[in-house]
Amino acid sequence: MREMILTAMLLAILLVSCAPGPLTSPLSPQSVPPTPPPQPQTLPSPSTGESVTPIGDILADPRAYEGREVTVVAYYRGWDLLGEAGTGPPLTRSDVAVADATGGIYIVFAGEEAVSGLPRLAPFDREATETLLRLHGMVQLNPNGQPYILVKKGEVMKGLPARVLLRVRRTGGIAGMDQELMAMADGTLYFLDRKSRTHVRWQVDPAQVLQAAEGLRPFLDGEVGRQVPDGFAYAVTLQDGEQVRTAVFYEGTLPEEADRALTPVREWFGEAMEQASRPTPTPGAYPGAVMAAVQALSEQLDVPPEEITVAAWEPVDWPDTSIGCPQPGMMYAQVIVPGYVVFLEARGETFRVHTDRAGQRVCIP
DSSP, rough: HHHHHHHHHHHHHHHHHHSSOOOTTOOGGGGOOOOOOOOOOOOOOOOOOOOOOOOOHHHHHHHHHTTEEEEEEEEEEETTSOOOOOOSSSSTTTTTEEEEEEEEEEEEEEEEHHHTOOOOOOOOGGGGGGGGGEEEEEEEOOOOOOOOEEEEEEEEEEEHHHHHHHEEEEEEETTTEEEEEETTSSEEEEEEEETTTEEEEEEOOHHHHHHHHHGGGGOOOOEESSSOOHHHHEEEEETTTEEEEEEETTTSOOOOOHHHHHHHHHHHHHHHHHHHOOOSSSSSSOOOHHHHHHHHHHHHHHHOOOGOEEEEEEEEEEETTHHHHOOTTTOOOOSSSEEEEEEEEEEEEEEEEEETTSSSSSOOO
16 A cells, blocks of 8 residues: 555656656756847937927927927027127117027027026127026017017026937148037937038938937047147047047048048038038128128227128018117107128127118117
């Protein structure tokens, strides 16, 4: 009997061990999860900035944004010194502009509290145009439908505008160039010639932007090459995940690998310059209104016209007959007045002058 019981027990054990099921030995090969294949290293994406509104979105449909609270991250541009807003101020001559890679817009501060977190920025100071601001406010339209942001709060930021992965400022060369390029994660490229105030936007494959950034990454956090006379310097700022990293590349003395990494950026600058139209710098090419602006500033400063330099000018459509210089208590016809905004340099300062198309009306804000 005892032998029969032992035999039955052995049979039961064998049946259980052979039965189908998910049970496996801890040492069984099936129990070890397969090792995932190594993933290629990629540049971490920048912060999506979902709470930040691109200025270009506001400009594309101002009516849709009217009355809406927005936050923008953009560079301070003073009296639209680089021509990105492209119009006169919406309300008063104290209005200033800001710009990101998608467009430029004027801002109006809602009171002292709105500027309490900001340093004093001179609207005619080109150095101040490198100041990055985070601004919160409400989109408003003036009587002519021109959008602006009524700012309630602002602060200075470090880094790059939202969705911008790469920014490069190119200076130097025989012509003393001063240009910048911003590349967004969606493939939008924005080129700005800071001297001629020309700007170009175009699209490339987003993968090209990522590849260009990835190629530059090994050379960040320092200077590459050495500065040479009449050579270009490329000041690179890169959004590397949550970290912002910088480097300066000196063309002409770069190691082969660094020179190759900079090639996509150089090609983008070249493509932009082919598209950009630049005003002729000869005095004979200036419209009569520009020369009228020179004469007006000459009289105000009591300096000879030949001591005044025309830095830049561009056509604008003023929203009313004040041509951007409204005076308290005065009424102005709400009609579009074609004219110019002219930037003049004298006595080491930059002055902004407004004119109508013929140069018969001139004002200095």
